[in-house]
Amino acid sequence: MLVQAWYLSNSKCHRFWGNPICVGIYTPIDLPIDGLDFFQSPSHVVFWLFSLMIATLQGLRFHWAKGIDDWLIPPESVVRALMVVAFYVVIGIESQYFIPSLELIVTFSRTATHWFLTWSMVFIGLLLGVQSVQILKQRKLLQKTAQLLGNMAEWRMGSHVVDTALNNPAGLAFQKCDRRILFMDIRGFTSWCEKTSPETVAEVLDEYYRCVEPAAAKFQPLIITFTGDEIMGIYATPQQGIAAAKSMSKAALEMLELYGIGAGCGVHCGSVIEGLFGGADVRTYTVIGDVVNTAKRL
CATH class of the missing domain: 3.30.70.1230 (Nucleotide cyclase, GGDEF domain)
Known part of the structure; x- marks a missing residue:
């Protein structure tokens, strides 16, 4: 996580390749221990799946589809929030000595508390995404204003x-x-x-x-x-x-x-x-x- 955070803090980094760094380092470390069973672990599947989803959304935002941040930031925020729920579900099922399956996941998620948790996280993710869009717009406006004021100051002095x-x-x-x-x-x-x-x-x-x-x-x-x-x-x-x-x-x-x-x-x-x-x-x-x-x- 520290390596990934260090790479993504660089303004010139590639967001698609930067986001899977954490899982990319974790996999070769754990693979010799678990062998091929590594890929049968639902938690590992969730780790890879959500890392790639976030990497794809960030790649679109910063490299392939610039200018549509308003439409990409809220889904990215929801995906981040749902990653917590997904880990909770698969680890909760595994802790009860069950092998996770689609049927068990659906049954586990139907309980009132889990249903509430899932939709609460979706709602929180959307709110955080909308807030991030507002902050991004304000930052762009401030940068534009600062650049204009800087140019005017340089023209004058x-x-x-x-x-x-x-x-x-x-x-x-x-x-x-x-x-x-x-x-x-x-x-x-x-x-x-x-x-x-x-x-x-x-x-x-x-x-x-x-x-x-x-x-x-x-x-x-x-x-x-x-x-x-x-x-x-x-x-x-x-x-x-x-x-x-x-x-x-x-x-x-x-x-x-x-x-x-x-x-x-x-x-x-x-x-x-x-x-x-x-x-x-x-x-x-x-x-x-x-x-x-x-x-x-x-």
Whole structure:
């Protein structure tokens, strides 16, 4: 059971082959003791039968028929509950020195207490199955919401800030850092906007961002922000900052020359104050200092 639980706890495991591990280990251990009589024992038959039923249902859920969890989880829960009843029946009959047969099993199950036990377990299995479906739906919704919030946080502040917030919240406090600050903006953007429709301006800006961002992201920026036609990138090393500036300039100029405009880029290095700035409702992670001002003017 421990080996099976260890294997099934791995997210990459195959559920069909993982569920019979327990009975698969038990069989070769007990087979030399019982010989071929092993397969004549009803408890062993029940063990194998229910293990394969659960393995099949889990195989369908996780591998062969994904997306129908609502229909597979309740039957799987009922099968698990009925396994207890099946073991109880065959062991109860064997304890009275009878050889289990279909007739004895039916007779044994017809008594009031056994009938009550059987249908109670079916009912409990269904309830647990429905609860599992609800929990699964809630988990998927939470995962979807968390992913959306994570994406929105990264779009606003970048993956570096989000990772820091999750793993080292103290790292968001104001601190003096040695950073490489990069600024890029479109030259003549204001005068070009005056002669261009707002729809075209929005489309060009969007295309500009989509062309330049991959070039900036290639060199592991700590933060990238877009403000109008201005792009700011913060890098950890001079090599990253300069390489990013060259790559971003090339991408921007190739795209903007189609519209008769260009872009300027500047990089400056030095000490800045870095941290989470803002009020109670609106905050942003950024850097301030003379190095930032100089980079922007360059």
